[in-house]
Amino acid sequence: MIAVDQLRKIYRVHKRQPGLAAALRSLIHRPTEDVRAVDGISFHINDGERVGFLGPNGAGKTTTLKMLSGLLYPTSGTLEVDGFLPQKRERAFLQRITLVMGQKQQLLWDLPPSETFLLNRALYDVPEKEFRETLAELTKLLELEALVGKPTRQLSLGERMKCELAAALLHRPRVLFLDEPTIGLDVAMQATVRDFVRAYNERFNATVLLTSHDMDDVAALCPRVIVIDHGSLIWDGPLDDLVKKVKPHKQLRLRLARPVDAADLADLGRVVEQSATSVVLQVAQAELQAVVAKVLSSLPLVDLSVEDPPLEDVMRDLFAGAAAGRDAS
Amino acid sequence: MSATSADALSTNHLGGTDSPRTRDTRSALSHALRALPALLRTGFAAVLAYRAEILIWMFTTNMPLVMLALWAAVARSGPVAGYTQEGFTAYYLATLLVRLFTGCWVVYELTMEIRQGTLAMRLLRPIHPLLAHAAENAAAIPVRLVVCTPLIAIFVYTSYASITRDPILWLCVPLSLIGAWMITFGVMAIVGTLALFVESAMGLFQLWLGLSGVLSGYLVPLDLFPERVRAIALLLPFRFTLSFPVELVLGRVDRMQALQLLGAQWSYVVLFAVGTVLLWRAGMRRFGAFGG
Numbered sequence: 026m027i028a029v030d031q032l033r034k035i036y037r038v039h040k041r042q043p044g045l046a047a048a049l050r051s052l053i054h055r056p057t058e059d060v061r062a063v064d065g066i067s068f069h070i071n072d073g074e075r076v077g078f079l080g081p082n083g084a085g086k087t088t089t090l091k092m093l094s095g096l097l098y099p100t101s102g103t104l105e106v107d108g109f110l111p112q113k114r115e116r117a118f119l120q121r122i123t124l125v126m127g128q129k130q131q132l133l134w135d136l137p138p139s140e141t142f143l144l145n146r147a148l149y150d151v152p153e154k155e156f157r158e159t160l161a162e163l164t165k166l167l168e169l170e171a172l173v174g175k176p177t178r179q180l181s182l183g184e185r186m187k188c189e190l191a192a193a194l195l196h197r198p199r200v201l202f203l204d205e206p207t208i209g210l211d212v213a214m215q216a217t218v219r220d221f222v223r224a225y226n227e228r229f230n231a232t233v234l235l236t237s238h239d240m241d242d243v244a245a246l247c248p249r250v251i252v253i254d255h256g257s258l259i260w261d262g263p264l265d266d267l268v269k270k271v272k273p274h275k276q277l278r279l280r281l282a283r284p285v286d287a288a289d290l291a292d293l294g295r296v297v298e299q300s301a302t303s304v305v306l307q308v309a310q311a312e313l314q315a316v317v318a319k320v321l322s323s324l325p326l327v328d329l330s331v332e333d334p335p336l337e338d339v340m341r342d343l344f345a346g347a348a349a350g351r352d353a354s
Numbered sequence: 355m356s357a358t359s360a361d362a363l364s365t366n367h368l369g370g371t372d373s374p375r376t377r378d379t380r381s382a383l384s385h386a387l388r389a390l391p392a393l394l395r396t397g398f399a400a401v402l403a404y405r406a407e408i409l410i411w412m413f414t415t416n417m418p419l420v421m422l423a424l425w426a427a428v429a430r431s432g433p434v435a436g437y438t439q440e441g442f443t444a445y446y447l448a449t450l451l452v453r454l455f456t457g458c459w460v461v462y463e464l465t466m467e468i469r470q471g472t473l474a475m476r477l478l479r480p481i482h483p484l485l486a487h488a489a490e491n492a493a494a495i496p497v498r499l500v501v502c503t504p505l506i507a508i509f510v511y512t513s514y515a516s517i518t519r520d521p522i523l524w525l526c527v528p529l530s531l532i533g534a535w536m537i538t539f540g541v542m543a544i545v546g547t548l549a550l551f552v553e554s555a556m557g558l559f560q561l562w563l564g565l566s567g568v569l570s571g572y573l574v575p576l577d578l579f580p581e582r583v584r585a586i587a588l589l590l591p592f593r594f595t596l597s598f599p600v601e602l603v604l605g606r607v608d609r610m611q612a613l614q615l616l617g618a619q620w621s622y623v624v625l626f627a628v629g630t631v632l633l634w635r636a637g638m639r640r641f642g643a644f645g646g
Contacts, residue, residue, distance in 0.1 A: 096474050098639070116382060119480040131475045133396065135403040140396055147392030148481050150385065176403070 027070040027093065027200065027232060032102035034063040034088050034256075062088040064256035065102065072199075073230040075223070077237070077247030077264070081344055085256040086236040087126075090202045093234070094124040107200055107232075120149055123198040127205035130189055132177045138188035139173040142195055149196035156195065163191040166221050183214035190218065194225060201225070203235045207242055219245045240336035252340075254347045264336075271343050272334040275313050277306040282325035293319060302327075307334075386485055393486055397493025408494065412454055412501055421573055422446035435578045444513030445575055448600040451505060453572065454498050456535040456595065458491045460484075461559050464546025473641070484543055484634060491539060518605030526612045530599040533619040537595050540626030547630070550637035571597030577606075591626070594619040 040058050041051045063085040070076050080086050091097040092104060095111035095118065104111060109118035132141045146156045164170055167187045172180060180188065186206065194201075203222065207215040223246060226233050237243055243250060243264065250267060252260035260267055277294065281302040290296050293316050294308040308316045313331065320326060401408060425442040428434055437445065464487065467473040476483040510517070518524065541562060549555035567573050569592035576587050576597050587593060598615055601607050607615060 091474070094478060096477055096641075114477070116385065116480040119478060122478075124474075124478055126474075129472055129475055131478075133400060136396070136399055140399055144392050144396045145479075147389045148479050150388065150480075 026072055026105075026107060027068075027234065028103075028105045029069070029089075029093075030067045030103045031065050032063055032067070032089070032092065032104055033061070033065050033100045034085070034092060034097065035100045036060045036062055061256045063092070063099075063253075066253060066256070066258040067102075068251050068258065068261050070232055070234065072232055073226065074249060075226050075233040075247050076235070077243040077250040078234050078253075079236065079243065079250055079340065080253040083255075084253045086253065087204055089253070090124065090204055090234070090236065094122055094202050095119070096124075120196055121198055122200045122202065123193040123196075124202040125189060125193045125204065125206050127186070127208035130177075130185065131192055132185065132188055134177050137174050137176055138169070138180075138192065141177075141188075141192045142173070145192055145195050151196050155197075159195055159197060160191070163194060166224060167191055167217070183210045186210060186214070186218065190221065197229060199229070199231055201231055201233045201235075203233065203237075205237055205239075206235070207237065207239055215239070215241065222246060240340065244336055252343060254344055255351065259347045260343065267343070268333055268336070268339050269310070271339045271346070273310055274307045274334060275310060276332040276334055277308050277313075277316065277320070278330045278332060279304040279306065279320065279324065279326060280328040282327050285324060289324065382482075386481060389481055390489060393481075393489035394493045397490035398496065400490065401494045401497045405497070408497060409501065411457075412498065415450065415453055415457070417567075417573065418446040418450040418453065435575075437575065437577070440513065441516060444509070444516035444604055445600065447505070447509040447513060448603050449572060449596060451502060451509060452531065452534065452596055452599045452603075454502055454505075455495060455531055456538055456599075457494075457498075458535065458539045458542050460487045460491055460539060461542035461546040461556070463487060464543065465549040465555055468546070468549040468641075477641075484630065487543070488539060492535070495535075513604075516604050518603060520605060520609065522609045523602050523605060523607075523612055526616050527599060527602050529616060530594075530602055530619060533616070533623050534595045534599055536623045537591055537619070537626055540623070540630050541591075541595075543630045544626065544633055547633045547637045550640050566592050566595065569593065570595050571600065591622045594622055 036059070037057050038060055039051070039055045041047050041055070066085075066089070078086055078089070088097065092099050093106055093111055095114040098112045106118070107121050109115060109121070111118065111122075132138055133144070142160060145151070146153075151159070164173070167190060169187060169191060172184050172188060177185060177188070186209075190206070201222070206222070207218050210218065219242060222233060222235075225231060233246070235242065235246060247264060249262065250260065250264050251258065252267070276297065281304065284301050285304075287296065287299070290299070290304060290306065294306040294312070296304065297307050298305040306316070317329070317331070320329065422442055425434065425437070425446075426439045429437060429439045429442055433441070464473075467476065473483065476486065479486070542559070545555055545559045545562065548558060552558075569576075569587045569590055571593065576584055576593060579587060594615075598619055601615075602612055
């Protein structure tokens with residue numbers, strides 16, 4: 026269980042103008058500025074939940090994950106992770122969590138991943154039998170057999186990320202903080218990692234908090250999302266509800282037997298795309314049934330599919346709305 | 355106050371039970387001891403992976419041989435401050451060996467990890483990062499011992515007459531080598547930790563290296579210094595990182611002096627260890643406040 030209440034993190038950063046004169050001035054006086062990286066967010070995540078933690082660059086996602094994993098002290102507010110105060114960084118706490126950062130690695134660079142696995146076994150006090158079982162399971166799920174004996178530096182990015190995940194999960198953490206775990210991976214590898222995270226969550230009832238700019242990760246893994254922007258929480262709830270609220274439209278993708286005039290489409294909905302025999306219409310959810318019936322009866326239809334708007338568009342509109350709200354206030 | 359907390363308070367007051375902090379420390383220590391073999395084994399494997407780098411480092415640590423050539427030429431016409439040509443040979447070969455055995459590199463690793471933010475990955479593991487670094491550095495010693503075997507043979511062959519025969523001094527030698535390594539590690543850990551506070555931590559280390567080259571006896575035996583400078587150099591920690599083990603091996607101190615100096619050396623070990631711990635704690639508060 027993760028409980029966060031009115032969490033704040035304010036960094037004091039030095040400001041300096043460019044140029045030699047400013048550099049010399051800064052020797053005597055260094056003006057500072059308070060940056061509110063996280064500004065009073067509250068949320069509650071139950072055991073076994075998979076939650077997407079989203080926001081634009083600089084929104085405060087990584088700062089929050091670092092506070093939750095005990096790397097940063099909060100400026101104010103309270104947080105609790107699996108019954109522990111993260112900032113105390115007790116050994117029992119560190120043994121229950123893991124933080125996977127797509128851009129940082131824990132694997133020993135010049136040694137095979139198997140060496141990191143053995144080291145982690147000792148550091149996390151994993152009993153020999155449990156270690157073997159978990160490693161066998163991870164090796165199978167992530168297809169690591171051919172990788173664990175090669176020096177880490179000789180592995181591809183995707184192979185390294187799979188081994189990173191294995192190293193991070195050998196001690197069977199109950200809480201997974203995943204910060205961009207699929208960054209830089211190809212589509213097949215991304216799918217493998219997503220499947221694996223879901224399987225681990227289901228197998229061990231582990232809590233997963235995931236940040237990612239790849240909305241496919243979020244759509245595939247997270248029934249619930251928490252969205253922050255400029256350090257403040259702007260959404261906490263089911264992903265479907267967020268999509269419905271921000272983009273209350275469906276997309277109707279049509280493949281036609283022959284081209285049609287724009288006038289034939291005008292009263293069906295807003296035309297998003299139109300080529301010779303392919304049309305994408307935006308239709309209000311409430312009118313969907315009627316529009317589909319009309320399409321079937323009036324157009325030379327070959328194929329029809331109903332889609333949610335891309336999650337990227339949903340997020341863009343959500344952040345634009347939040348920015349407009351800030352400007353107005 | 356509840357009965358439970360009152361009982362706990364009175365038990366602690368009477369000293370009948372360890373405080374939670376003492377229990378935590380003991381538990382952390384026992385966990386670290388259990389993890390130590392794995393840390394050493396991994397460190398050893400890493401050293402083997404970096405074997406070429408280690409060899410290059412060892413072959414480029416040749417300043418004592420340069421100084422040996424210089425001082426041997428000077429001593430051709432007669433002893434210098436009691437050092438004959440053979441005396442200089444014994445001194446500089448012993449200096450080279452002690453330097454090779456007690457070398458560390460934690461300052462470079464630590465400053466890099468702090469600058470690149472990878473210290474976060476170490477902090478997530480349930481073991482103190484400095485303990486992990488210490489094990490990784492210590493794991494290199496057996497490899498160095500193997501590589502140094504020919505040098506040890508040359509030292510024994512050329513300097514047999516200069517090597518002490520006193521078993522008490524020989525008992526002190528390993529302790530003094532461990533002490534020298536621990537002081538070197540402690541200083542490096544302190545300077546590395548300073549990277550959490552200042553951007554020019556490596557500049558400070560260059561300063562330490564410069565002073566150490568002169569005041570540890572690395573370039574010139576401390577006996578050759580003017581009396582006042584020597585008196586100061588004998589009190590500073592630099593001597594205990596190099597010259598002291600050499601003095602023991604060459605029998606340049608008597609038993610009583612050896613024990614007193616060993617006490618002084620280990621006092622420095624404790625001082626630097628406490629300094630490291632305190633600075634690390636302050637550094638972690640800063641890291642926690644500003645992020646990595």
